[in-house]
Amino acid sequence: MKYIAKYKFPWLLCMLFSIALLASCSKEERGGGIGSAGNRNPPITLTAGESYTLSTAMQFDYPADTAVTWTCEPLGVVSMDSINTVVSFDTIPVIDPGNYKINGWDTTGITITASVKITAETASQTAITVKIGTAGPRTWQIHIRAGNSGGLTEDEGVVFNGITWATRNVNTPGYFVAEPKDYGLYYQWNSSTGWSVTGARNGWDDSWNGNESIAWEEVNTPCPAGWRIPTDRELNDLAKVNNRWETRKDTINGKPVDVNGRAFGDEPNILFLPAAGYLSREGTYYEDNLGGFYWGSRIYSDSYPYCFSFGNDVPKVGDNFHYVGFSCRCVKDTDGSTE
Numbered sequence: 001m002k003y004i005a006k007y008k009f010p011w012l013l014c015m016l017f018s019i020a021l022l023a024s025c026s027k028e029e030r031g032g033g034i035g036s037a038g039n040r041n042p043p044i045t046l047t048a049g050e051s052y053t054l055s056t057a058m059q060f061d062y063p064a065d066t067a068v069t070w071t072c073e074p075l076g077v078v079s080m081d082s083i084n085t086v087v088s089f090d091t092i093p094v095i096d097p098g099n100y101k102i103n104g105w106d107t108t109g110i111t112i113t114a115s116v117k118i119t120a121e122t123a124s125q126t127a128i129t130v131k132i133g134t135a136g137p138r139t140w141q142i143h144i145r146a147g148n149s150g151g152l153t154e155d156e157g158v159v160f161n162g163i164t165w166a167t168r169n170v171n172t173p174g175y176f177v178a179e180p181k182d183y184g185l186y187y188q189w190n191s192s193t194g195w196s197v198t199g200a201r202n203g204w205d206d207s208w209n210g211n212e213s214i215a216w217e218e219v220n221t222p223c224p225a226g227w228r229i230p231t232d233r234e235l236n237d238l239a240k241v242n243n244r245w246e247t248r249k250d251t252i253n254g255k256p257v258d259v260n261g262r263a264f265g266d267e268p269n270i271l272f273l274p275a276a277g278y279l280s281r282e283g284t285y286y287e288d289n290l291g292g293f294y295w296g297s298r299i300y301s302d303s304y305p306y307c308f309s310f311g312n313d314v315p316k317v318g319d320n321f322h323y324v325g326f327s328c329r330c331v332k333d334t335d336g337s338t339e
Contacts, residue, residue, distance in 0.1 A: 043141040045288065046078075046120040050198050053082075054140055055115035058132050062089070062107045065133035068114045077126035078142060082117035120144040125257075143257070151175035153224045158271045160264070161237045163331050165271050166227060170194070170328040173222040181248050181259040183276035185222075186325035189295055189305040192220040195325050201283040210305060210322035216297040227330035229297035232306040234331060235317045241265055245312040246272065260289045262310050275311070279325030293326040 046052055068085045072078060090109035093102045112132050120142070129139045151171040157164035168176040169184030173192050177184045185194030190210040195201065211217065216229045223229065230238070246263040249256060261274040273294065277287035287293075296306030296317070304319040307326060320326075 043143060045143045046118075046198050047196055048120050048144055050196065051117055051119045052198060053115055053117050054128060054130070055113065056130060056132075056138050057111055057113040058135050059090075060110045060112065060133060060135070062109050064110045064112075066110065066112055067131075067133060068112065069131045070114075070116050071129045071131075073127050073129075076121065077144065078118040078120055078128070080116050080118050080128075082115075084115045086113045087111070088113075118142070151177055155224075155227075157332070158265060158269045159334055160241050160269075160271070161234075162334050163230070163234050163237070164334050165230075165238070166223075166330045167271060169274070169276065170222045170224075170330060174224050176224060176330075180272045181250060181261070181274050183274055184327060186276075186279045187222055187295065187328050188325055189322040190216045190220050192222055194222060195279060195283070197277070197279070197285040197288070204283045206281045206283070206323055208323040210299075214299045216295070216305075222328050223330035227332050229295055229328060230308075230331040232296045232298055232300070232317060235294075235296050235306065235308040238264060238271075239308070239315045239317055241271075243315065245310075248272065258289070260312075261292060262315060273310070273327075273329060276327045278327075281321065281323050283325070293320075293324075294329050295326045 044052065066085070066087055070080060070083060072080060088111045089107050090111065091105040091107050094104045094106055095102060114130055114132055116128075116130075118128065121144075125141065125143045127139055127141055129137045131137045152168065153175060155166045155168055155176055157166055159165075166176060167180045168178075169182065170187070171177045171182075171184045172194055183197075185196055187194055188205070188208045188210075190213050191208065193203070195204065211220070218228075221228060241264045243262050243264040246261060248259045248261070250259055259274055261272055261276075264271040264273070273292050275287070275289050275292045277285060277289070277291060278293040279285055291309060291311045294308040296308060299305050300319040302319070305322060306317060307320045308315060308317055310316070
């Protein structure tokens with residue numbers, strides 16, 4: 001039954017090298033870009049209304065120009081505040097050769113750490129650049145999706161094998177995202193708490209056991225009223241539907257953006273599941289636009305919950321730990337029942 005290892009997805013191993021490990025978290029918002037190799041940092045995806053701290057550190061010989069300049073192009077996409085610059089000096093002791101005592105300190109270098117808090121204002125994209133002293137500039141590409149608060153409570157759905165599948169992922173509990181290509185939030189199994197890929201993970205439980213339940217409890221369902229998490233049988237039925245890896249084109253601020261995923265069915269009944277990635281046990285985000293991971297409602301025989309996953313290969317149904325964060329795609333019986 002196992003198609004994945006508990007700690008690693010085998011088909012993901014060859015892709016993990018692309019995950020940016022430069023991000024560091026602060027208490028209030030995520031931050032990153034420290035010590036980047038080269039002048040361009042990994043792209044960052046934010047959600048409208050959320051904050052993120054950009055920071056970078058550069059070393060110079062002493063003395064050095066310590067001027068720091070932040071620029072944003074185009075303007076109006078993010079706001080910038082809490083700009084901060086910390087200058088630290090690298091020193092070595094001066095030893096008196098007669099008595100081997102330290103007579104003082106010589107400054108040999110300077111480390112300049114610059115940071116700025118940005119808040120995403122609108123769904124678009126922008127580039128933020130920092131220039132420190134005489135060093136070359138460092139740039140972050142910022143992609144901003146629509147906000148995570150609220151969303152839709154109704155969906156027209158697509159019917160396969162007598163089951164109506166929502167055309168959108170779950171956003172905050174009780175709401176769908178605005179568009180089928182939007183990622184939504186990530187949920188640990190049998191939990192009603194949704195997590196974004198940005199922001200602090202305060203309250204994330206890396207030992208979550210699904211409340212020791214054998215099925216996703218109704219009180220914890222993140223689905224809108226009238227919808228539920230699909231069973232393993234329904235996930236298996238979906239995997240048998242004609243499907244393909246598909247890249248959908250989107251335009252943000254006049255620039256093309258690719259959204260990968262799997263499309264199920266044929267026109268006019270198409271169900272698109274975005275490759276939204278997942279949150280690991282530690283709450284780290286992996287596989288953005290590379291793989292999709294969706295929960296089932298029940299427990300497999302060895303006490304781990306069912307899940308549905310895909311990359312650019314065929315979708316599979318298997319099981320995984322309760323504490324990872326996967327997407328949720330809701331269903332209901334075609335007659336409207338959620339039983």
